[in-house]
Amino acid sequence: xxxVFLLLAVMIALVIASCTNEPEQTVIPASKATVRFSxxxxxxxxxxxQVYTDAFGNRLRADGFxxxxxxxxxxxxxxxxxxxxxxxxxxxxNANEITAEVPAxxxxxxxxxxxxxxxxxxxxxxxxxxxxSVLSVAGSQGMxxxxxxxxxxxxxxxxxxxxGTDGAELLTPIAIHAGDDASYREFVSQSFSIDLTGISxxxxxxxxxxxxxxxxxxxxxxxxxQAITHTSTNPDLATNFMDNYLAALxxxx
Amino acid sequence: xxxxxxxxxxxxxxxxxxxxxxxxVDKPVEVRRPQSFPPFEFPADNRxxxxxxxxxxxxxxxxxxxxxxxxxCGSCHVLSAAFTDGRATSPGxxxxxxxxxxxxxxxxxxxxRFMMEGGVPTLETQALAPLHDSLEMGTNMMRAVHRLxxxxxxxALAKAAYGRDSxxxxxxxxxxxxxxxxxxxxxxxxxRFLLGQKDQINEHELRGRDLFFSERTxxxxxxxxxxxxxxxxxxxxxxxxxxxxGKARATHLPGDVGKFKTPTLRNIQLTSPYMHDGSIASLExxxxxxxxGGEPHINRDVRVRALQLSKQECDDLLAFLMTLTDWNxxxxxxxxxxxx
Numbered sequence: 001x002x003x004v005f006l007l008l009a010v011m012i013a014l015v016i017a018s019c020t021n022e023p024e025q026t027v028i029p030a031s032k033a034t035v036r037f038s039x040x041x042x043x044x045x046x047x048x049x050q051v052y053t054d055a056f057g058n059r060l061r062a063d064g065f066x067x068x069x070x071x072x073x074x075x076x077x078x079x080x081x082x083x084x085x086x087x088x089x090x091x092x093x094n095a096n097e098i099t100a101e102v103p104a105x106x107x108x109x110x111x112x113x114x115x116x117x118x119x120x121x122x123x124x125x126x127x128x129x130x131x132x133s134v135l136s137v138a139g140s141q142g143m144x145x146x147x148x149x150x151x152x153x154x155x156x157x158x159x160x161x162x163x164g165t166d167g168a169e170l171l172t173p174i175a176i177h178a179g180d181d182a183s184y185r186e187f188v189s190q191s192f193s194i195d196l197t198g199i200s201x202x203x204x205x206x207x208x209x210x211x212x213x214x215x216x217x218x219x220x221x222x223x224x225x226q227a228i229t230h231t232s233t234n235p236d237l238a239t240n241f242m243d244n245y246l247a248a249l250x251x252x253x
Numbered sequence: 254x255x256x257x258x259x260x261x262x263x264x265x266x267x268x269x270x271x272x273x274x275x276x277x278v279d280k281p282v283e284v285r286r287p288q289s290f291p292p293f294e295f296p297a298d299n300r301x302x303x304x305x306x307x308x309x310x311x312x313x314x315x316x317x318x319x320x321x322x323x324x325x326c327g328s329c330h331v332l333s334a335a336f337t338d339g340r341a342t343s344p345g346x347x348x349x350x351x352x353x354x355x356x357x358x359x360x361x362x363x364x365x366r367f368m369m370e371g372g373v374p375t376l377e378t379q380a381l382a383p384l385h386d387s388l389e390m391g392t393n394m395m396r397a398v399h400r401l402x403x404x405x406x407x408x409a410l411a412k413a414a415y416g417r418d419s420x421x422x423x424x425x426x427x428x429x430x431x432x433x434x435x436x437x438x439x440x441x442x443x444x445r446f447l448l449g450q451k452d453q454i455n456e457h458e459l460r461g462r463d464l465f466f467s468e469r470t471x472x473x474x475x476x477x478x479x480x481x482x483x484x485x486x487x488x489x490x491x492x493x494x495x496x497x498x499g500k501a502r503a504t505h506l507p508g509d510v511g512k513f514k515t516p517t518l519r520n521i522q523l524t525s526p527y528m529h530d531g532s533i534a535s536l537e538x539x540x541x542x543x544x545x546g547g548e549p550h551i552n553r554d555v556r557v558r559a560l561q562l563s564k565q566e567c568d569d570l571l572a573f574l575m576t577l578t579d580w581n582x583x584x585x586x587x588x589x590x591x592x593x
Contacts, residue, residue: 123374124378125374125375125377125378125426126378126381126422127377127378127381127421127422127423127425127426127427128298128423131421131422136422137381137394137395137422138395138421138422146373146378146379146381146382147368147370147372147373147382148368148370148372148373148502148503149372149373149374149378180505182505232502232503232505235505
C-alpha cells in the first residue's frame with residue numbers, strides 16, 4: 001500500500017510541475033496557407049458528366065479525374081522550404097483545399113509535384129501504409145499498378161464522340177492513365193512576395209482542362225487519334241498528356 | 254489490492270466465456286530447405302509461423318478473393334501441375350488480360366523479382382496483382398478484404414497470426430506470401446543423384462545432362478544454378494515480332510523487347526504448355542525450337558542459334574529434363590486446401 005501512495009504523490013507532483021511551467025505568451029494568430037486546386041473548362045468550373053467540345057472538335061465527357069499531387073511546398077524569402085502536404089489525391093472538380101499552419105514570414109514561391117516522386121513510386125508496397133495514407137491500397141483508390149509497381153499519377157476517364165456528329169451518343173472510351181517515373185512533373189510558380197505572418201491565405205491553382213485537349217501547348221492530345229493509355233501501352237500519349245497538364249496550370253498569387 | 258485482483262479475474266472470466274473458440278496459439282516454424290538450396294531470409298515483418306502459414310493456405314484457396322467469387326489462386330496454380338494450370342494462357346489476370354501462361358510457384362521464396370518482366374519486387378506485393386482483372390488494382394482488394402472480415406473465424410486467425418484487429422491488405426499479402434514460401438521443391442531424381450545416389454540417373458539421362466551444360470547448347474548458362482534459372486531476362490527469338498513485349502513493357506526500352514525472365518526448369522515435365530504465352534505445347538517441341546535456333550529478332554540472345562542436334566541428342570536432352578520432376582512435392586498434402 002505504501003508504494004501506491006508514493007506513486008500517487010509523485011504523480012501529483014508531476015501534474016503541478018507541468019502546470020506551473022505553462023508559458024505566458026501573447027497570442028499571435030497562426031499563419032495559415034491553403035492551397036486550393038480546381039479545374040476549369042474555358043474559364044468555367046469543369047464538371048464531371050458534362051459534355052464539352054475540345055479544340056479538335058471532339059465531344060467528350062469526364063467520368064473521373066484523379067491526380068496525385070505531392071510535396072506541396074512554400075518557399076520562404078530566405079530560401080527555406082515549408083512542406084504543406086507530402087502526398088495528396090486531388091480530384092480537382094470538387095475544389096480541393098489543403099491547409100497547413102506555416103511559420104510566420106515572407107514567402108516567394110509555391111511548388112508541387114504532379115505524380116509520386118521517384119523514391120516513393122517504384123518498388124513500394126502499398127499494403128505497408130496505414131489505410132489513412134493516400135499511398136495505401138485503400139487510400140490510393142486504385143491509383144496503382146501491380147504487375148509493375150508504381151502509382152498512376154493522373155487518371156482521366158470518360159467517353160467521347162470523335163465523328164463530329166452533333167448530338168451523337170458518346171461511345172468511345174477515354175482512359176488516360178499516366179504514370180511511371182518519366183511522367184512526374186514539377187510545378188514551380190512565378191515568384192511573389194507575400195507576408196503570411198498572422199494571416200490565412202488561399203493560393204489558387206487552376207487547371208485549364210480544355211488546354212490539355214488542345215494543341216496550344218505544343219503537344220497533341222487528340223482523342224480522335226488515341227484515347228487510351230496505361231502509359232506502357234502508349235507512352236507518347238501519357239507524356240503529351242502530362243506535358244500539357246503542366247502547361248495548363250495557372251496560378252495567381 | 255485484493256479487490257483489484259478480483260475484478261481482473263472476474264472480467265478475465267467473462268472474456269473467456271464470450272469467445273467460443275479455443276484460443277489460437279501461434280509458434281514460429283522452420284521452413285524445410287534442401288541441403289543444396291541457399292539459406293533464405295524471410296522478411297522481418299513476415300517470419301513464418303504456424304498460423305501465418307495456415308492463414309495463407311486458407312486464403313490461397315479462398316474464392317472470396319475474386320470479384321466473381323468463382324476462382325482462387327489455386328485455380329490457376331494447381332499443385333499437381335507444380336502450381337501451373339495446364340492452360341496456354343489464364344484468363345483475367347492483372348495487366349496481362351489472359352495473355353500469359355501461369356508460371357510454377359515452386360521455390361518462389363528464392364526468386365529475386367516477380368512477374369515475367371520482373372516489375373514486382375517482393376512476393377508480398379505480388380499478391381496484390383492477381384486480385385484484379387484489369388490493369389489496375391485497388392478496389393478489388395478492398396472488396397475482398399471487406400468480405401473476409403465478415404468471417405469471424407478467419408478474423409480471429411488473422412489476429413492471432415499478425416496481431417491486427419481486422420483483415421487488411423497487409424495481412425492478406427503477408428499470409429499469402431508466407432504460405433507460398435513453403436512451396437519448396439528440391440527432391441527430384443537429379444537432386445538425389447547429386448547427393449550421391451548414382452543409380453537415380455541412367456546413361457541416356459547423363460548424356461542429356463552433359464549436353465544441357467555444354468558449350469554447344471548453352472542451356473545451362475541461362476537455366477543454371479540450383480533453380481535452373483539465372484533469374485535474368487532474355488529474348489530467345491520466340492517471335493520475329495512480339496505482341497507481348499515482355500520486359501520492355503516496364504522499361505520502355507527497345508533493347509528489352511521480347512525479354513522474359515528465364516523460367517525455372519524444375520518440374521518442367523508437369524508444367525506444359527510452355528513459354529510466356531503457352532504457345533509451345535510439349536517439351537519435344539521446345540527442344541525442336543531451340544534446335545532450329547529461334548526466329549530472327551534484333552534482341553535475340555546470341556546463345557540461341559541453330560544447334561544441329563541429332564535426333565538422339567534431342568532425346569537425351571528431353572530425358573534429362575524429365576529427371577527434374579519432384580514427385581513428392583506435387584503430392585504434399587499440406588500444400589492442398591485444408592480439409593474441413
